[in-house]
Amino acid sequence: MSPRPKIGLELTTILEEAGEIADNYGIQGVTLANLAKNLNIRPPSLYNHFNGLPGLKKRLAIYGIELLYNELAQSAIGVAGDEAVIALSKAYIDFARKHPGIYEATLMAPDPEDTDVQQAGKKVVNLTVRILQAFDLKGDRAIHAVRGLRSILHGFSSIEQKHGFNMALDLDESLVIAIRAFLIGITGCSK
Template sequence: MSPRPKVGLEINEILEAAGEIADVFGIQEVTLANLAKKLGIRPPSLYNHFDGLGGLRKKMAIYGINCLYEELAPSAIGVSGDEAVLAISNAYVNFARKHPGIYEATLMAPDMEDEDVQQAGAKVVELSVRVLQAFELKGDRALHAVRGLRSILHGFSALEQSGGFKMDLDLNVSLEIIIKAFINGMRAS
């Protein structure tokens, strides 16, 4: 039996449904047909909210980046220095664990230079720069450090999601060791 059609869908409801598909089945399964089926509507109805699959991918990227920010921001409250870097690092990796499809969507905007995508990403960068302020990094050096931290966290998350860590070792301990090495490297530079 098909789900009952929904009247007056809001974009956030649509993106949440797309995120559920992505988290369970992978981002490649987020198609207009699959999304419409999940929502109990006809695929053409989705064109009221975005321009085809490319528009959906853009909205999902922005949605995912905003979800990531909402996970990171509270982890940085009331902490600073090493503790703050460890907190946002754990929040980042935990977000990727809980929402692998939504996390993947953050990287799949059709045009990463799009102003709306850039604006969403800027919040994450600004938060990261604020967390790294304790290390007295300014200007480009702060941005290089943010890139480095993101590279570590994305690499760790991607390897974990693809099953790349087969050894019987606690992944959270591995992450903590890696982040502490990053912190020590920032102090040494």
């Protein structure tokens, strides 16, 4: 019989701790042994919540996508058009800055075809599509635009995390310039 989890230990607490480990040591630092040690429990107790390390990483990916979605949704309140896309973009980059390990987990779901992971990701895509509706993008064009925006944001955050922007220029200003160029491009594509 499996050992019982520590009294009061909930999945959210476990994922928050796993996220802390990921943010501080990278996704490779997230192991059952490290997590159990930080939670002051025995590693087998974690199996009450998910199926081994792959299950933990899947749950961490979903947790991270949900956190990202919440920050993106919050950023878009009260703004529309260009300003909504810029706000969403800044929120995305800020999320990657604050949670580099959790952000990495969102990209490394064990099985990208997993329906749970897909459901979490669809919320982010649908939010972005709704924001891009101001540019009269529909159907496949809207999805292409979402992919383009995500590529810019992921590329920007990845280069920043690897300290690839070493010039003495404001990174947030560079981001806004890149997003404004993207917006000019999608405005031309919607016609």
